Amino acid sequence: MNDRLTLRGVHKTYNGRSVPTPALRGVDLDIEAGTFTCVIGPSGHGKSTLLHLLGGLDRPSSGEVHVFGEDLANMSDLQLARFRARRVGFVFQFFNLLKGLEVAENVAIPMMLAGLSPREQRARAEELLEAVGLSEKAHARPSELSGGQMQRVAIARALANDPDALLLDEPTGNLDSASEAEILGILDGLHSAGRTIVMVTHSQDIARRAERVVEVRDGLIA
Amino acid sequence: MNDLRLVLRNLFGSRSRFALTLTGITVGITALVVMMSLGGGLRAQIERQATDLGANLIVTPKGWCAYEQVKVLSGDRLPDAILPADVEAIEAIDGVAVLPYLTVGSAIGNEPVAVTGIRVADTIAAKRWSVAEGTAPSDGESGVLAGAAAAETFGLTVGDEVVLRGEPFEVLGVIEPTGTGDDGVLFAPLDVAQRVYETDGRVSFLSVSVADITEVDLYAQRITDAANVAVISDRQLLASVLSVVDTVGTTLTVIAAVAVLTAAFGIINTMLMATLERRREIGILKSLGSSNGRVFRVFMLEAAAYGVLGGIVGLLVGTAASHVITPLIAENEFTAFVGGARVAAVPPVADMVTILFGAVLVSVLSGVYPAWRAARLAPVEAISYE
Numbered sequence: 001m002n003d004r005l006t007l008r009g010v011h012k013t014y015n016g017r018s019v020p021t022p023a024l025r026g027v028d029l030d031i032e033a034g035t036f037t038c039v040i041g042p043s044g045h046g047k048s049t050l051l052h053l054l055g056g057l058d059r060p061s062s063g064e065v066h067v068f069g070e071d072l073a074n075m076s077d078l079q080l081a082r083f084r085a086r087r088v089g090f091v092f093q094f095f096n097l098l099k100g101l102e103v104a105e106n107v108a109i110p111m112m113l114a115g116l117s118p119r120e121q122r123a124r125a126e127e128l129l130e131a132v133g134l135s136e137k138a139h140a141r142p143s144e145l146s147g148g149q150m151q152r153v154a155i156a157r158a159l160a161n162d163p164d165a166l167l168l169d170e171p172t173g174n175l176d177s178a179s180e181a182e183i184l185g186i187l188d189g190l191h192s193a194g195r196t197i198v199m200v201t202h203s204q205d206i207a208r209r210a211e212r213v214v215e216v217r218d219g220l221i222a
Numbered sequence: 223m224n225d226l227r228l229v230l231r232n233l234f235g236s237r238s239r240f241a242l243t244l245t246g247i248t249v250g251i252t253a254l255v256v257m258m259s260l261g262g263g264l265r266a267q268i269e270r271q272a273t274d275l276g277a278n279l280i281v282t283p284k285g286w287c288a289y290e291q292v293k294v295l296s297g298d299r300l301p302d303a304i305l306p307a308d309v310e311a312i313e314a315i316d317g318v319a320v321l322p323y324l325t326v327g328s329a330i331g332n333e334p335v336a337v338t339g340i341r342v343a344d345t346i347a348a349k350r351w352s353v354a355e356g357t358a359p360s361d362g363e364s365g366v367l368a369g370a371a372a373a374e375t376f377g378l379t380v381g382d383e384v385v386l387r388g389e390p391f392e393v394l395g396v397i398e399p400t401g402t403g404d405d406g407v408l409f410a411p412l413d414v415a416q417r418v419y420e421t422d423g424r425v426s427f428l429s430v431s432v433a434d435i436t437e438v439d440l441y442a443q444r445i446t447d448a449a450n451v452a453v454i455s456d457r458q459l460l461a462s463v464l465s466v467v468d469t470v471g472t473t474l475t476v477i478a479a480v481a482v483l484t485a486a487f488g489i490i491n492t493m494l495m496a497t498l499e500r501r502r503e504i505g506i507l508k509s510l511g512s513s514n515g516r517v518f519r520v521f522m523l524e525a526a527a528y529g530v531l532g533g534i535v536g537l538l539v540g541t542a543a544s545h546v547i548t549p550l551i552a553e554n555e556f557t558a559f560v561g562g563a564r565v566a567a568v569p570p571v572a573d574m575v576t577i578l579f580g581a582v583l584v585s586v587l588s589g590v591y592p593a594w595r596a597a598r599l600a601p602v603e604a605i606s607y608e
Contacts, residue, residue: 057509058602078513085511092605096506100231101223108223113511121223157510 002069010063025219038210089158093170097142110160128156148179165196250482251536259544261471277429306423308449317433322425339415356380356395365394371405493592505604518597525589533581
């Protein structure tokens with residue numbers, strides 16, 4: 001139980017302005033720790049929702065979510081925030097770096113949220129930027145970087161607090177093929193080092209690199 | 223990284239809005255400082271003026287109100303209502319020294335100027351004036367003694383001519399600045415003023431010094447027995463006038479407080495805009511593990527920054543502005559009711575601290591609602607926002 005990510009009978013319905021929209025309609029899923037899983041499926045069929053629930057960014061409407069032994073469905077906002085800060089790292093399609101902050105500062109945000117001292121933040125940010133090959137860009141602004149570089153910074157940021165799992169939502173959806181290859185190389189490295197990786201993607205090519213492919217269709221695991 | 227870095231980055235992220243909002247609160251605080259120093263300056267000036275009267279009792283016509291009593295201290299025009307017979311009767315009382323004043327007005331060019339008829343030599347002695355240039359006019363002479371501010375305002379020097387009621391008067395002397403309302407007045411010999419202004423020997427008010435200050439109530443009784451007039455002590459006068467001044471001061475402060483309140487809504491508006499604009503960023507911060515409380519805190523710090531910066535800048539600008547604006551207000555026809563307060567009083571340090579504290583409090587309160595809105599934003603909703 002402590003070494004996996006589990007969804008049991010998970011429903012998620014968004015209460016929009018007019019009609020409630022079901023995004024997930026009874027999903028059961030087990031992902032082993034340390035595996036590389038790709039979630040594929042058409043747009044708007046619930047892939048991102050699945051990822052958000054696994055990362056404690058949202059709660060299910062019903063059903064159970066257990067991630068590394070933690071019962072996410074029944075956590076308070078504060079408990080979920082702490083869970084996100086320490087146990088998982090998110091990477092999004094549009095990088096979501098904070099403009100106006102230096103690259104190293106962006107990487108340091110989760111460490112700040114986890115209560116690390118500025119000195120520890122700097123040291124760890126340097127280490128992480130070196131790991132993604134961007135040491136020389138530590139003091140650049142996100143706007144001075146290419147898309148591939150921004151996504152490498154986002155990965156460094158996601159790894160800031162050494163999370164158990166990396167959750168990626170179309171991380172290469174906005175990148176050229178060279179940058180895509182770089183990102184996938186980094187992810188392969190992280191996976192070999194034992195990190196759990198769950199990645200939402202459209203691309204069959206990318207999905208082939210994963211140990212396991214989960215297809216989401218109409219809010220259900222196909 | 224720390225919260226403060228994030229706050230600064232947020233503030234400077236949209237520079238023009240930051241500048242405009244900060245200007246709003248700065249203007250409010252500036253207005254508050256100017257109004258408070260104006261009120262304070264007026265009060266200090268009135269107190270100085272009352273001391274400067276050098277009298278223990280003021281004799282006025284019956285039925286004067288506090289508004290007219292202010293004018294005793296400011297040198298503005300008052301009705302001539304004390305009869306010559308009453309003046310004589312009061313002067314006949316043992317142990318009193320009487321100085322009659324006839325306050326009239328004139329204009330030089332289109333500017334109004336206060337003119338007061340006095341017994342020149344007695345008044346100079348009682349008020350301890352020193353004549354800076356020229357000499358004082360003698361009784362019966364068509365000449366004026368100019369207060370320092372009046373001389374400066376109208377560019378008068380010894381030998382110049384001013385026209386009062388169609389009659390030419392020579393400027394014979396200029397008084398050293400006294401720091402009181404007397405500085406803005408032209409003084410003419412009483413008998414000449416009475417003739418030119420056709421008052422039939424009447425005067426506006428009398429200041430009376432008594433030989434034995436411990437018996438001041440007794441003298442007041444004797445005066446009202448001898449003549450059909452009202453008598454108040456200088457202390458009563460001061461208290462009565464200060465109550466008017468304080469009302470004016472409070473009114474001014476309330477007006478300025480409205481400016482601060484308006485600025486508070488500027489902060490609320492800016493912060494609400496920021497929560498909308500930064501929806502996505504709030505979502506990112508939450509996805510990275512930021513708690514609602516943390517988001518709330520960052521927004522509150524941002525709002526407080528407006529109070530701290532606006533408060534400090536407002537205090538500085540306000541103090542500087544009050545030195546520039548106060549004389550202008552005192553000289554403007556429409557605002558001259560505040561009298562001759564030509565010198566601003568810098569608010570005491572305690573008031574400054576209160577203002578700064580108030581500015582921070584107002585901005586923090588302004589931040590509560592926007593910060594609460596930002597904090598309760600659902601992370602997924604925020605992230606999906608394009």
